[in-house]
Amino acid sequence: MSELVRRDPRQEWIIRNRLHPQHLEALAQMGGAVANEWMGPNGVIRRNPHAVGFIGPNGIRRIDRSGVQQAAQAPGRSVEAKDARQRVTIETPAFMVAVVPDMAGGRLSTHDRDLLGLARQLADADPAQPGAVLAIVFGEHKETAFGEAGIDRLLHLEGERFSGYLPELRVATLQGVERDLAPRYWLLPDSTTGGGELGRRLAARLDERPAAQVWQVEADSESTTGWRCTARGAAGRDDVTRALPRVVLALAECADPVSETRHAAEAITLSQELPEVLGRIQDMGEVAVDPASVSLAEAEFILSAGNGVKDWDGYHHAAEVLGATKGASRVAVDDGYMPRDRQVGATGTWVSARVYVAVGISGAIQHLQGIQSCEKVVAVNLDEGCDMVKRADLAVIGDASQILAALVARVEQYRAEQQENRDAA
DSSP states (O other): OOOOOOOOHHHHHHHHOTTSTTHHHHHHHHHTTOTTEEEOTTSOEEEOTTSTTEEOTTSOEEOSTTOOOOOOOOTTEEEEEETTEEEEEESSOSOEEEEOOOOGGGSOOHHHHHHHHHHHHHHTSOTTSOOEEEEEEESOOOOOOTGGGTOSEEEEEOSGGGSSSOHHHHHHHHHHHHHHHOOSEEEEEOOTTTHHHHHHHHHHHHTOOOEEEEEEEEEOTTSSSSEEEEEEETTTTEEEEEEOOSEEEEOTTSSOOOOSEEEOOEEOOOSSOOOOOOOSOOOOOOOOOOGGGSOTTTOSEEEEEOTTOOOHHHHHHHHHHHTOEEEEOHHHHHTTSSOGGGBBSTTSBOOOOSEEEEESOOOOHHHHHHTTTOSEEEEEESOTTSHHHHHOSEEEESOHHHHHHHHHHHHHHHHHHHHHHHHHO
């Protein structure tokens, strides 16, 4: 019999949606004796943070849904309850765990938050000698919740010299962090948006043998480092287990993101001057791309239409104004309103957009399978009980044509005001 773990995408979808009528039943079926745990798509055990009596990754028992709890004091840290999270301050850390998030779009992605959860796992392993999680952020950002993500120290490198694609400068800067702070571990996302390349460059500069495609890290008393990691190998067909090295390139869902604590995210600076680097790569800036020419599999912002759209001219106009890539449900494609290459779902294209807006789509199981990797899903629908509304992070109940028209008017008004402000300046 094959040892491969068989997944049930529909069961996983029901578990993710707490409003689904079969949510508790699905939790009990997949979790067995522990009804609040189930296996995620990468083989990592996922937990339900909203469950009563749930034990969080930091060992804190959640007695009520508000999460306001008291935690035992540990040497080197102070803890106080505030706003449903524990305030954690590490004054004198025994060591540092450095994390270099991708910060796609200027914000922490779900991949980044999983990576920070792994960093907290390494930093908090010994309560007597707690470590601190150091995040290194390049260029401008829009993130305001570094502390909620589990960051104790924040090194923000601002200025034009750190904007754009400058891998040589970034690696030299990370080498400066290595000389100044000497982190025990370096964690980077193994992604195509920069973390994978930067991590491999850094490992070569530090003369370290990195672990790539890591999806699980566990304590191991027999290992030389006290930890062992499991990584994908042979193009994802096999798992490779080894002692955890200093440089780790981790996949999404490598650990649970921080959900119970709020950390200081104290800003720090380097004591040494950063070296001047003469890069051999020149970033010429971003190039405007027609959203219609972007494939669905690579699009970051998708406006998808279904059977509930009646004003197709308004839909196409909205996609142009918003700068979104167009998508469609199978019904809309079968009816001839959209070409076949725009179909989203298990029978079309699997998408991983950062924002997916479903307009007039009820949410057939094949369509929901195709959008399961999307970061944020927005549903516009008349039926507040449809499956797409249950899956969505944000739902707008109303007529699709009227909502799109109002959205277009608001965007055009905002752009006109911005242009007036620039002209006045």
